[in-house]
Amino acid sequence: xxxxxxxxxxxxxxxxxxxxxxxxxxxxxxxxxxxxxxxxxxxxxxxxxxxxxxxxxxxxxxxxxxxxxxxxxxxxxxxx
Numbered sequence: 001x002x003x004x005x006x007x008x009x010x011x012x013x014x015x016x017x018x019x020x021x022x023x024x025x026x027x028x029x030x031x032x033x034x035x036x037x038x039x040x041x042x043x044x045x046x047x048x049x050x051x052x053x054x055x056x057x058x059x060x061x062x063x064x065x066x067x068x069x070x071x072x073x074x075x076x077x078x079x080x
Contacts (some may be wrong), residue, residue, distance in 0.1 A: 008045035009070050010056065015043050017060050032059050 018028055025043065032055045041047035042056070044055040048063040048071075 003026055007048040011043045011045040
């Protein structure tokens with residue numbers, strides 16, 4: 001089974017959560033423990049490292065598996 005990672009999805013989701021909480025990139029970076037540049041790259045879909053999955057999931061109030069499900073999709077049987 002081939003899994004494709006769509007990093008723009010997590011960036012879009014993070015931006016949505018930031019808007020809901022009225023938080024900026026620097027606020028989120030401080031709360032998660034990342035640099036503002038890293039958070040910015042994630043929100044624009046330019047960078048993602050799996051070691052960030054758990055801190056991002058916690059900040060978004062998600063189980064890491066839920067966040068992984070947003071990131072990955074089974075390319076053999078697309079999800080609806």
